[in-house]
Amino acid sequence: MKKNESACVSPLFLQEFGGLILLDLQYHIVGISAQALHLTAYNTTTFIGISMQTFFHEAFPSIDGKLTKLVKSVVLRDLPLQVISLRYGGRNYYFKCHRQGEMIYLEWEPQLKKYVSASKLNELGFLLERSYPNNWNMICKAVNSFLKYDRVFTIRIFETGQARVIAEDKPGAPAFSMHKEFAETFLPPDLLSYYNRAAYRYIPNLRKREQELYIHDTDFDMHTTQLAAMPFLHEQHLLSHGIVSVIFFPIIINGEFWGMIIGHNTQEKPLDLQNRKLCAFFVQNASSKYESSLGQRILAENTHLKQVEDILKERLYQNKTVNCAMIQSLDILREMTTADGVAIYNEGELYLHGHTPNRQTLHALVNYLGRHTRKAIFKDHNFRLNHRQHFKSKLPFAGILSYRLDEEGSYYILWFREEKQIQLTQVYPRPNKKQNRDAGASTTLHFSEENIHDTAVPWDDKDLNFVYTLREAINTSIIQKVKEKERITEELETANNELEMLTFTLSHDLKNPLSVLHSGLYYLTDKAHTLQAEKLHQWHKNLLNSIDNISDIVNNIVFLSQNKIKTFTKDPIPMNYYIRRIVQESIILHQAQHCQIKYGKLYPIWGEKSALYQIFMNIISNALKYSSSKANPQIFITSALKEDHIHYYITDNGIGIPDRQINAVFDMFNRADNALNHQGSGIGLTLVKRIMDRLGATIKINSDPSGTRVDLFFPLVTSFPVNMMQHL
Template identity: 45%
Template sequence: MIKLQHFGSLVVLDEEYTILALSEFAAEKAAGAINTLLGTNFFESFGTVFGDAIKKIANTLSELRENGQSRHILPIKVFRERVYFKFKIHKNRFYIEWEQQHKKYISARKINEFNFLLDTIQPNNWDRVCLAINKLLNYDRVFVLQVQETGYSEVIAEHTADGKPYFKGKEFSREFMPKEAMDYYSGYSYRYVPNIRKNDQHFVYKEDSIDTLSSLLCPLPHLHRLFLEKIHVQSALFFRICIDDEFWGLVIAQHAEEKVVDLQQRKLCTFAIQAATNKYESHIKQNLLERTELLNIAEVELKKSLSENKMVNCALVQHMDTLTQLVNADGLSIFNQGDVFSHGYTPPKPLFYKIIQFLQQHSDKALFKDYNFSLNHQHHFKEKLNFAGLMYLKVGLENDYYLVWFRQATQSRVMQIKPNRSRLQHPDHLELWEDVRHDVAKPWNDAEINFVLRLNQIIKESIFRKLKERQLLNEELLSLNNELEMFTYTLSHDLKNPLSILKMGIQFLQQHSDNIDFSKTNKWYQNFSRSVSNIEDIINNIVQLSQNRASVLNKEPLPMAYTLQRIFQENKILYDATECQSHFGQLLPIWGEKSAVYQIFTNLIVNAIKYSGQSEKPTIKIESTNQDDMTYYCIQDNGIGIPQEHLPHIYEMFTRADNVGGIPGTGIGLSLVKRVMERLGGTIEIESKVGLGTTVHLYFPIVAPFPEHMLND
C-alpha cells in the first residue's frame, strides 16, 4: 500500500474505464469501501457523485484518447464546490486527479505587479525571480537551488520575508539531492506540500505498474520531508528548472505554517519560472557563442605561432596567459623535459617537480582533472600544497611534456544532511549540521575540458605537420645535395678541358715568346677566346638549371596505390575519423616529382576527411584513368560541400567558405595544390554542391610511356 498527500484525490483507469487504483479520499466521495471499488466501471461508481459533470469528464477522456494529448485541466463545479480536474494519459492508463479550487481569480493588481517584476528580471538575476515568486505566494522564503556537477547543491539566490538570508551562499551535501530525488522533481513542473504534518491518505491498486510519481499527490522524498520537519517548515513548493532538457535545479518556497496555494497561483509561478529559465538559457547560449568566438581567435593565433616557431614549446610559452584564461585557471606551468615555465599562481619549482613525479607514477592518462587534488593527495607531499584543483594535459606519448593548470581553494559552508540509520529505534531521525569545506576548488566544467581536448588536437596536428615538413625538407635537401653533386661533377669535368687549353697555351707562350711567329701566336689567342666562351656557357647553363628548379620540377614515373592508401590511413588516424570509409578504384602511376605529388594528395585527402566528418557515413572515393596524353585522377567525398558563390575564390590564399563552422583549416591548402600542379604542368578542377560533397579532378601530363611493371602493379 502507498500513501498520497491529503489535498486531493486520485483515480487510475484502464482503456475500458475500469478502476485500477484509487485514493482513500476518492473512495469516500463515492461512498464506497476502497477495495470494493477496485475493478468497477468508473462512470458507474462515480456517475451519481459527479452528477452532470460526469459528461464533461467522459468527453475530456475521449478527446485525450482521440487527440493524443497527454494532459488536460478542467475546472468543474461538483460536490457543491469548485474543483480542478486534472487528466493525464501515462502508459495507456488514465489518471484522474482532482482538488478544491480556492480562488476564482487572481486580482488584476496582483497580476500587473507580478508582470512588472517579470519584465524587469535580467537573464541571470535569480534573486529577482525569487522576489517575483514571493510577491505571489507570500512565503517565509523563496530560494534557487542549483545542482552542481560535483553532486553538491548550491543556493545561488534567495528572497525572505524578514530580509535575512537563511541559505544563500550555502551548499547542501551530495546526500541531499540523490538521483531518485531529481527523478521525483523532474517528473512534474512543480511539487506542492500544503501541510507536511497532515496525515497522508491511503492509495490502493490492482497492478504494480501504476505510477504515482507523475501525480501531484505523490509525497516528498523521505529525506526532504525529514529536512523540512527539522527546520520547522510545514508548507513548501518546488518548481523544477531544466536547461537544455537537463535537470538544473529548483526554485523552492518554504513557510513555517500551513499555506494553501491555489492551482492558478502555482501555474502562474510555473510560467514565470519558465520565462526566467528561457532568458537564462538564451544568456548561456549567447555567452557560449562569445566564448566560442574567443576560442576560435585564440586557436588561430596559437596555430600561427605553432607554424612560425620551430619548437612547439616556444609557441605555447608565448601564449601562457591565454591558455590560463581560457580554462579559468589561476595559474599554468609547462614542464618540458626538465624545463619549467610558469604563469600566474603556481607551486614553487621544487614542489612542482615533485608534483610531476607524482603524476608520472600515478596516472597514465592524457588528460587528468581533480578539483579536490589537495584534499585527496596532500598526504603524498611533505610540503603544503598551495592550490586545491589541478588539471593536466600530457603532450605526446612520453612522460616528459605536461601542461598543468592550477586553481586556488575556495571556502564554502555546507549543510550536511544524513539520516542516522544506526538508530533503528528512531528511523526518522535526521542528522543536520553545518560544515566548512576547505581545500576544494571550483570544478572544471565541460567547456573548459573541451578546450583542453581541442588544444591537444591542435598540438598533435602541429607536431605531425612539423614531422612531415621535416621529412619533406630532408627529401628536398637530399635532392639539393644530388644537384650540388651533379653541379660539382659538371664543373670539375666540363671545365677541365677549356682550362687545360688555357694553361697549356700560357705555358707555350711563356716558353717560346722569343722565337714564335705571329700566325702561331694568333692561333693560340683564338684558342684562348674559345675556351673562355666555353667556360661562360657552362657556367650560364648551370645557373639557368638552378633557376629553373623553382618553376619546373624534374619528373619521374611514380606508382600511386600504396602512397594514396598510406596518406588516407595516416590522416584518418590523425583526425580521429574512425567512421570514414575509402573506396579505391584503379590507381595509375603518375609522371611527377615525389614530394610535390605527395603534397598534392595529402592536402586533398585531408580536406575530404575533415569536411565529410559530419556526414552519417563519411566516404571518400579515389580512382584514375588515362585520357589521351594525361593521367586523370578523381577524388570524391560526401561532405558539406562548397557554396556556389565561393567556388571562384577557392584558390585564393586564406579564403574559406562560410559553411565550414568549427572545422579547422587555414585556407592555404588548395592554393598550394594549384601552384604545385602548375609546376608539374598539370591542371586542377573542382566541382561541389552544398550538402552533397566535393569532387576534385586532377590532370597529370604523361611525359613518356610508363615502365611495364608499374602498369601491371
C-alpha cells in the same frame, strides 16, 4: 501497507490535498486514493475493476456525465493534460485528466479562487516583459510577489552533484542562507527525477498525514501526479527546520536540470492551481531568457576563445618550439582558466606564473601524476583532499588541472586553484530502534553542517574547452612543423639531386665537347701542315664550337645552381643546323664516319639551347655508339608539328635494349647487359630525363634487337616565328 521509509518516493502514499483514480484503457478502475474511496461504499478490495461510469455515478452523481466526457475526450482524441472546473457538494473543484502509457489519471483538488484578478495578470505581463536573464534575485522576488511565501530562493545544481543557493528573496533560516551548499548525498539522481518530471511540485502542509493509495498490481508512475509524496529525505530536512508549506519549480537549461526555484513558508499556505501555473509559466519564461542569454555569453566566450586560439597559433608558428610559445603565453594560460597559478614542466625545467607550489613540490607532483594517471587531461578540484597522503609536505593548492603533452610525461602544463572553504550540508542514515510508520522504519536520517577544507572551485566546461583548444592548437602546430620539416627535407633531397645532376653533368656531358676539342687539337698538331686552308678553317670552326658548347654547359650549370627551384626560360630554338652540328661532333667523338645519317623535317623547339644540346648530344651519341659495330649503321632523325607539341624521334639499327631492362633505362648507373663492351657510365639517359622534366617535356624509348627508337615530346609555348618555319 507501510510507508516507504527510504530516500526514494513512496509508491503507496499520496499527499492529502486531492483525490486520484487510475483507469486502464477499458475505463476500469485499477487504483484509487483513500480520499476518493471514501466517496463510495467500496472498500480497499472491492473497487478493483469497477467501471468508470459506475464509480462516477456513485461518487459524483451530479457531474458524472461531464467527468465521463472529460476522460473519453482525452483518450479518444489523444489530448494532453486537460483541466476543467466543476462545482460539486457546494464548492468548486479542479478536475485534471491525462493519459500516461496504458493508464489514465484523473485527479482533483479544491478550487481556492474563482479567477485570477486582472491586476495579477497585469503584474504578470509586466514581469514577463521585463528581462532578468542573469539576475536570479529579481526572479525570486517576482515569483514571490505571487506566492507571498516567507522566502523564495534559487538553488543551482552542479555537475559534481553538489548544489548551492545562488539567489534569494527575503533571507530565511541559516539552513538555507545565501551561498549555502549541499553535498551530492542531499540530491542524488534518483530524487532529482521527482522534481524535473513536472512543471512544479507543491506540498501545502508537510505535517499533515498522507493518504494511502490502493493500487492493483500494475505499472504506476508515481511522479506523473501532483499528489506524489515528497522524498522522505527532503521532507525530514524541511520539517527539522520548521518549514510547513513548500513549492519547487525546476529550471531546465538546454535540456538539462540546471536547478530549482524553491518557496518556503513556516505556516500552511494553500495555493490555488491557477497561481501555481502562472508561477510555473513565469519560471519557464525566465529559464528561456536565461538560456538565450547563456547562448549569447557562450558565443562571446567562443569568440574570445577563437581570438586567443589565433594568438596561440601565431606564437606556436613563430617560435621554433612549443615550449617557447607556451612560456611566452603563461599569462594567457592562467587567465583563460581563472587559475590562481600555472606551471610548465619541461624535462625537469620549470616555468611559473602566479601562485604555484615550490620547485621541489612540483617535481614530486609531476612524478606522482605520471604514476597515478595515464590521462592526457586530468582534473580534480579535491586533489589535496583526495591525494595529500602521498606528499611529504602540505600542498599549497587544493585543485589541479593538468595537460600532459607527450606519452613519456616529460612535458606538463599544470593549473592550480587555492582552497575555498565551504559549509556543506551532509546526510547520514542512522539506526532507529523504533519500528513504526512515523519513525521511518529501521533508519532515520541525520543532517550535519560540516566545514569542508582542501577543496577548490570545480573546473568547468569553459576551463576544459580552453585546454582542448590548446591541445588542438599544439597538435596542429606539431603537424605543421613536421610538414615543414618534411618540406625542408624534400628540398634538401632535391638540392642534393640537383647537385648530383650537376656533378654528373660536369663529369659526363663535358666529356663530349672536350673529347671533340682534344681530338681536333691532336689531329691539327699532327696534320695541320698538310691541310688545305678551307679544311683547316673548318677544323678551327669545329674546335671553337666545342669551346662554345663547353661554355654553354658551364653557364647552364651555374644558372641551375643559382635557381634550383626555377625551370628553364624557354625560347624558340631553330634545330635544323643545331642537330646537324651535334651529329658531326658525335661522329668525330665515336669515329663513326661510316655511319649513314638521314634527316627528316627538323622543327624548332621551345626550350633552352644548352639544355637541348645536352639532350640531343646524349641521344645521338648513344645512337652512333651502339650502331657503329653494325656493318651498315643507320640513324634517322626527324620531327613533326602537332597541335600542342613538337614530336622528335631518333631511330637507329644498333644493338637495342633487352626487354627485361627497358624499364630501367633512366636509372642512375644502369647499363644494359649487351652494352658492357661499349664505353659508358650509365648516367647519360638519367640526365636527359631530368632535363626533359625541367623543360616540361616527355621522353619515351622503345627498343628491340633490330634497333632503338627515342621519342621526344616538347610542349608548344606559342606559335613559332614565321621565318623560323621556312627552312626545315
